[in-house]
Amino acid sequence: MGKFYxxxxxxxxxxxxxxxxxSILKERGWEEVNNEREADLIILNTCSVREHAEKRxxxxxxxxxRFxxxxxxxxxxxxxxxxxRLLEIPHVxxxxxxDEYKKIPELIEKGGLADSLGYELYREIFPEQRGVSAFIAISRxxxxxxxxxxxxxxxxxxxxRPPEDIIEEVKRLVDMGVKEITLLGQNVNSYRYGSVNFPGILAGVAEVPGVERVSFLTSHPKDFSRELVDVMASVDKVV
Structure with missing residues (x-):
């Protein structure tokens, strides 16, 4: 295929x-490089929270x-x-x-726009993360x-995300050598899947053998429950 950055x-x-x-690109045969000059494909994963981020x-x-x-x-x-508006820039x-990252291999071939919103959980993708610490998105x-x-x-x-998917991803990361898990969500402590709420999944992740520390980002005050306080107080691995 080629090399990406x-x-x-x-x-x-x-x-x-x-x-x-x-994970998506490597599965299709692309090789990652750490230098844009070596890459055939450059992807900018962007932020809109502040105007400064968009200007950058x-x-x-x-x-x-210039490449x-x-x-x-x-x-x-x-x-x-x-x-x-971004597609109007000649070299984009x-x-x-x-929610459209699964379509990127197709977009690389034909170009264009993919912008549907509000459904994707990437359930079947368990991205590789090396090192002591790793992120896991539990909601989007x-x-x-x-x-x-x-x-x-x-x-x-x-x-x-279903709790079984989250626990499976934690186990895979532990097998890669990860010790510390940070649970992610735009409003992480409003997590709920069926009968499992955020305190429940937090405690469940802490119970996975090999996990030594669990934290979370980003929480909202309105969902900061007494049950969450109890889990944080009673489960030593939760920080």
Whole structure:
């Protein structure tokens, strides 16, 4: 296939999503490199939470344009917000929102826009993460629609992953040598799947053999329950 390089902007969820992108591309035969000059494909995984983040990405888009023989893809929250406006930039090949990463192999071939929103959980993808610490997304999207925040408009409505998928991913990461797990969500402590709520999945992850420490990002005060306080107080691995 070729070689790819991913540059990530923004929050921990974007870092995790870049791991998903790596898994998708490597499965199709692409090789990751750590230098944009060696890459055939450059992907910018973008952020829209602050104007400054978007300005940084726009600067990088024009800088990457000097590599005339490389493909450029824009993904993430800024891609979801600006959509066709980014495709108007001559050297941008494709634009994909956070729920469309499975379509990227197809977009690499034909270019264009993929921007549907609000359903994807990437259930069958367990991205490889090496090192002592790793992120796991347990939910995606947000239902709060705070007046100052763009997240629900670029990440979609809130949906939670099945607990068995989360525990399976934790076990796989432990097998890779991971000791510390950080659970992620745009509103992580509103997690609920069937009868399992956030305190339940937090305690469940801590029970996986080999896990030494569990933390979480980003929480909302309205979902900070007494049950969560009890789990944090009673489970030594939760910090």
């Amino acid at each position: 991913i540059e990530t902007y923004g929050c921990q969820m974007n870092v995790y999503d870049s791991h998903i992108l790596r 990405v726009m600067g990088r888009i024009w800088m990457v344009g 005339r023989n490389k493909k450029l893809g824009i993904v993430g929250c800024m891609a979801q917000r600006l959509k066709e 090949l494709f634009v994909a929102g956070p 999207g947000c239902n709060n629609f705070c007046s100052y925040c763009i997240v629900p408009y670029v990440r979609g409505r809130e949906r939670s």
